[in-house]
Amino acid sequence: MPKKKLPEAAHAGSGATSYDVAELAGVSQSAVSRAFRKGASIAPKTREKIMRAAKQLGYQPNAFARGLITRRTNLVAVVISNLTNLYYPEVLAELTQRLSATGHRVLLFSLAAESEIDEMLGLIWPYRVDGAIIAARLKDEQIRQFHDRGIPIILYNRVGDAEPAASVACDSAAGMRELVKHLLAAGHRRFGIIAGPEDSYVGEERLDSARRHLAAAGIEAPLHRGRFDYRSGEEGLRALMEAAGGKLDAVIATNDAMAMGAIDCARGTYDLAIPEQLSIVGFDGVGPATWGGYQLTTIRQPVRRMAQAAVDMLIERIEQPGMIPEQRLFGGEFLPGRSARLG
Amino acid sequence: MPKKKLPEAAHAGSGATSYDVAELAGVSQSAVSRAFRKGASIAPKTREKIMRAAKQLGYQPNAFARGLITRRTNLVAVVISNLTNLYYPEVLAELTQRLSATGHRVLLFSLAAESEIDEMLGLIWPYRVDGAIIAARLKDEQIRQFHDRGIPIILYNRVGDAEPAASVACDSAAGMRELVKHLLAAGHRRFGIIAGPEDSYVGEERLDSARRHLAAAGIEAPLHRGRFDYRSGEEGLRALMEAAGGKLDAVIATNDAMAMGAIDCARGTYDLAIPEQLSIVGFDGVGPATWGGYQLTTIRQPVRRMAQAAVDMLIERIEQPGMIPEQRLFGGEFLPGRSARLG
DNA sequence: ATTCATGTTGCATCCGAAGTCAAGTGTGGC
DNA sequence: GCCACACTTGACTTCGGATGCAACATGAAT
Numbered sequence: 001m002p003k004k005k006l007p008e009a010a011h012a013g014s015g016a017t018s019y020d021v022a023e024l025a026g027v028s029q030s031a032v033s034r035a036f037r038k039g040a041s042i043a044p045k046t047r048e049k050i051m052r053a054a055k056q057l058g059y060q061p062n063a064f065a066r067g068l069i070t071r072r073t074n075l076v077a078v079v080i081s082n083l084t085n086l087y088y089p090e091v092l093a094e095l096t097q098r099l100s101a102t103g104h105r106v107l108l109f110s111l112a113a114e115s116e117i118d119e120m121l122g123l124i125w126p127y128r129v130d131g132a133i134i135a136a137r138l139k140d141e142q143i144r145q146f147h148d149r150g151i152p153i154i155l156y157n158r159v160g161d162a163e164p165a166a167s168v169a170c171d172s173a174a175g176m177r178e179l180v181k182h183l184l185a186a187g188h189r190r191f192g193i194i195a196g197p198e199d200s201y202v203g204e205e206r207l208d209s210a211r212r213h214l215a216a217a218g219i220e221a222p223l224h225r226g227r228f229d230y231r232s233g234e235e236g237l238r239a240l241m242e243a244a245g246g247k248l249d250a251v252i253a254t255n256d257a258m259a260m261g262a263i264d265c266a267r268g269t270y271d272l273a274i275p276e277q278l279s280i281v282g283f284d285g286v287g288p289a290t291w292g293g294y295q296l297t298t299i300r301q302p303v304r305r306m307a308q309a310a311v312d313m314l315i316e317r318i319e320q321p322g323m324i325p326e327q328r329l330f331g332g333e334f335l336p337g338r339s340a341r342l343g
Numbered sequence: 344m345p346k347k348k349l350p351e352a353a354h355a356g357s358g359a360t361s362y363d364v365a366e367l368a369g370v371s372q373s374a375v376s377r378a379f380r381k382g383a384s385i386a387p388k389t390r391e392k393i394m395r396a397a398k399q400l401g402y403q404p405n406a407f408a409r410g411l412i413t414r415r416t417n418l419v420a421v422v423i424s425n426l427t428n429l430y431y432p433e434v435l436a437e438l439t440q441r442l443s444a445t446g447h448r449v450l451l452f453s454l455a456a457e458s459e460i461d462e463m464l465g466l467i468w469p470y471r472v473d474g475a476i477i478a479a480r481l482k483d484e485q486i487r488q489f490h491d492r493g494i495p496i497i498l499y500n501r502v503g504d505a506e507p508a509a510s511v512a513c514d515s516a517a518g519m520r521e522l523v524k525h526l527l528a529a530g531h532r533r534f535g536i537i538a539g540p541e542d543s544y545v546g547e548e549r550l551d552s553a554r555r556h557l558a559a560a561g562i563e564a565p566l567h568r569g570r571f572d573y574r575s576g577e578e579g580l581r582a583l584m585e586a587a588g589g590k591l592d593a594v595i596a597t598n599d600a601m602a603m604g605a606i607d608c609a610r611g612t613y614d615l616a617i618p619e620q621l622s623i624v625g626f627d628g629v630g631p632a633t634w635g636g637y638q639l640t641t642i643r644q645p646v647r648r649m650a651q652a653a654v655d656m657l658i659e660r661i662e663q664p665g666m667i668p669e670q671r672l673f674g675g676e677f678l679p680g681r682s683a684r685l686g
Numbered sequence: 687a688t689t690c691a692t693g694t695t696g697c698a699t700c701c702g703a704a705g706t707c708a709a710g711t712g713t714g715g716c
Numbered sequence: 717g718c719c720a721c722a723c724t725t726g727a728c729t730t731c732g733g734a735t736g737c738a739a740c741a742t743g744a745a746t
Contacts, residue, residue: 028725061703068405068702089427096426096452106450128405362732380733383735384693410701411733
């Protein structure tokens with residue numbers, strides 16, 4: 001029984017331990033521990049007495065001591081590659097809400113560059129997280145590391161290449177097909193595409209789908225590579241206009257931020273009326289997409305449902321290890337908006 | 344020496360402990376511990392041998408065991424009230440970058456409502472965070488709780504009422520004075536104000552400053568209370584237009600999101616040319632504020648410098664407890680933009 | 687060769703809560 | 717009044733790494 005420091009009774013605060021509470025309540029440390037574990041064998045009266053003492057001392061069980069022995073930390077690592085992107089804050093907000101509601105804490109990691117992932121994993125391991133939700137590109141080798149350590153993960157809008165991993169994603173191909181279908185039906189023929197960097201999984205899926213469905217109609221579209229941000233949308237539109245000699249019917253951007261950049265550039269630099277003279281579509285359905293100035297024609301990802309699913313799947317796998325990796329694909333919602341002339 | 348399970352050598356992964364590494368390297372557990380503590384008394388050759396064994400087993404020191412004994416968790420709680428706000432993701436991104444760079448992990452808490460703070464504090468205490476950065480409104484009582492537990496905190500764009508607390512903030516009053524000064528100098532006389540909820544500290548500072556400087560010019564402006572989001576900016580403009588019978592020269596919104604909503608509403612609903620027929624200013628300097636469609640006249644908060652300062656101050660206080668609370672005030676940068684007619 | 691300082695190493699202990707187990711309490715049935 | 721049984725309780729050990737301390741090694745100084 002360590003008791004070097006006087007109890008300094010009633011001084012709520014700093015370092016109250018279960019021993020301090022036990023002493024004040026006149027019980028053993030074990031009793032205090034049991035009082036805080038729901039369903040433990042303890043008399044209601046004793047628990048009450050202990051809780052009173054605990055409140056008086058401002059005692060809260062030390063999660064580190066608890067985690068050490070129970071091997072459950074209640075920590076979930078959330079890895080997000082690019083927080084300044086408009087899309088991820090919405091995801092993060094949902095995830096933290098859902099995780100908090102189920103008694104988990106969020107250990108947040110964000111990356112300045114995808115190459116930092118290995119470093120970052122080294123920062124995760126010591127904390128023995130119960131699980132991880134990852135919205136960044138993981139190599140098979142990295143997925144395997146989680147697997148070897150017995151840490152369940154959910155990939156968010158990503159999938160494992162060869163290594164199987166549970167994932168939640170929005171059906172990019174289907175969404176893009178829908179967009180292209182509408183654009184073709186409305187008579188657009190001269191297309192331009194603004195895509196993201198090649199290392200983005202969903203980005204390439206959207207791009208592939210767009211090209212495939214355009215090709216099916218005998219159309220080939222010039223491509224500009226951007227960075228998924230607003231500025232590269234502006235640059236993209238400029239590049240496409242030059243490449244096409246100004247003869248464009250529609251521009252497909254593989255996310256909303258670039259679409260919005262393209263819209264502003266089309267209006268500001270080329271004085272084009274959107275959608276009368278040029279249709280522009282995006283993908284994601286972020287908040288600003290519905291703003292009056294844009295009213296983007298886009299596919300809205302069901303972020304809430306996706307986040308909910310990610311959390312549910314993760315918790316299942318934490319409670320019951322060894323579940324088979326499962327890919328859950330969500331359909332996006334077509335938002336007609338007003339940035340594209342529709343059939 | 345616990346050794347129930349065979350070393351299962353070379354199987355990198357799950358539960359390697361310092362004892363496993365010690366055995367493989369042929370040294371004591373203490374040696375392993377020392378190998379991982381920089382500056383510890385250990386021979387370079389021994390360390391190298393240990394590191395090789397550690398790598399082979401995929402060993403990483405258990406942060407929970409370490410935190411238990413050292414009383415340093417390397418965790419920093421970051422509390423953000425409203426993640427879907429455009430401003431906070433930028434702050435969060437900066438904070439996580441800076442904190443990671445200094446060897447700290449971010450334990451993220453976000454609130455759906457300010458009233459949840461008490462609950463949330465109960466979730467923080469068990470993790471014995473080394474410090475906290477808080478962008479939410481704390482009551483004096485809550486600040487005192489951190490203080491009692493010896494956890495340094497930095498308030499971000501907030502200040503303690505009576506209880507002193509270290510803080511980092513952007514000078515709202517000065518920024519707003521600048522905006523009003525420019526608007527007055529350009530001849531605007533009929534003003535409207537769109538403010539946030541009354542429970543926002545910086546919001547009220549901006550509002551007070553605006554009113555005070557307008558009053559000094561003999562001007563009183565109608566007020567609409569919004570929620571700091573885009574939609575309430577639209578609502579605000581509509582309300583002000585009705586209240587003023589359409590006779591407005593300038594609208595001051597106390598943040599950018601509302602200003603952008605107001606701009607789109609002015610253009611879309613009232614067909615007004617911005618800034619020729621109506622000037623609209625915001626506050627914050629978020630990313631979208633500089634987008635072509637808005638080019639907001641606003642005050643840009645030096646987010647990077649503020650985040651850097653918050654992290655620096657926090658770490659100082661972690662390393663050296665008992666420092667005097669210090670308020671650091673940053674000046675914003677006036678962005679002329681094109682949403683206001685300037686003198 | 688002896689002494690001493692400096693540098694390394696292992697042993698034992700500690701951090702704080704949780705769980706095992708055996709002892710203790712109380713109740714009801716007989 | 718005695719016994720069986722369910723319920724409570726406390727002593728002790730455990731989780732995994734850090735650290736004070738004493739033991740030991742090495743080389744330099746004498």
